[in-house]
Amino acid sequence: MSHPKDQKARSRARIIAAATELFSRHGFEKVSISQIMKEARMTHGAFYAHFDSKEALYSASFVETLKDSGRSRLVKTPLPVKKLIALAANYWGLRQSGNVGPGPEAVLFNEIGNDNDRIRQLFQSSYEHLRTMLERRIIALNRLHKVQDGPALIRDKARAILASLVGAVTMAKVIADDEERRRILEASQQQILAMLKVGKDRALLQKS
Incomplete structure (x- = not known):
């Protein structure tokens, strides 16, 4: 019983x-x-x-999404480039196929403009969570490329990547034209790759 x-x-x-x-x-x-x-x-x-x-x-x-074992590992290690690009370029397809579960990034995608104080606090928690993972990924890529960016520049790059990612997904969600939605997401993907200095190097993507 x-x-x-x-x-x-x-x-x-x-x-x-x-x-x-x-x-x-x-x-x-x-x-x-x-x-x-x-x-x-x-x-x-x-x-x-x-x-x-x-x-x-x-x-x-929201707290439960942060406890997810897979995402907990991501907090402790750099955000993989492939994971980041998947979020930008194939958000709905991944969610619908079950390969990506609900997570902190969903807060960023869905709560833009919400003026509820409690929700805004969670929005900021989600933002800071993802920004930290991005900063670790940028540091890892800088070591690979032998680039020495200071902490302030690394943080600014992470901010710019998140702005591109969230902005593209938010815009695409309200556009009816499938082709234009695809182009928006692909353009964001390419901008993110450029900011990370990854380009179209498939070998690097596989290692990342």
């Missing part, structure tokens, strides 16, 4: 999993508590047994 505490923990985990999926696809404002509970296959009333508000659930959902 299940212990009540275990059952409550499982229920909470189901709600967080459902919320993470919906938030990563649609953003905070476009997802309702009713939608989340329907996705979790639980009653609407059960929500408040676990969370005080949708903001509290969003915060818990």
Whole structure:
């Protein structure tokens, strides 16, 4: 027989999993508590047994994405170039095929312009998380190319890459023309490669 505490923990985990999926696809404002509970296959009333508000659930959902084992490894090591390019050039395809799960970058893609203070704090956490990974990747590539950039320049490069990545994906998400969407993402990809001094060197991409 299940212990009540275990059952409550499982229920909470189901709600967080459902919320993470919906938030990563649609953003905070476009997802309702009713939608989340329907996705979790639980009653609407059960929500408040676990969370005080949708903001509290969003915060818990975001924290869980940072605990993911694969992403935890990325925090400790440089962000692979192939991973970065995949985010810029094939975001929807990867998500739909199941190769990339919801993660901190989804916060950046979906919450642009959100004026909710709590969500903005999470947005900044997501931004800083990805910027740190990018800085480590730039440092690793600089060593490979024997380039000596100072800390300030490395941070600025990471900022510029994130601006290109998030801007391209955000713009592409609201454009109906498939060909133009593809060109936007590919142009962003090439700009990111240029900033990383990778170009079209396939051998380097395979090593990275």
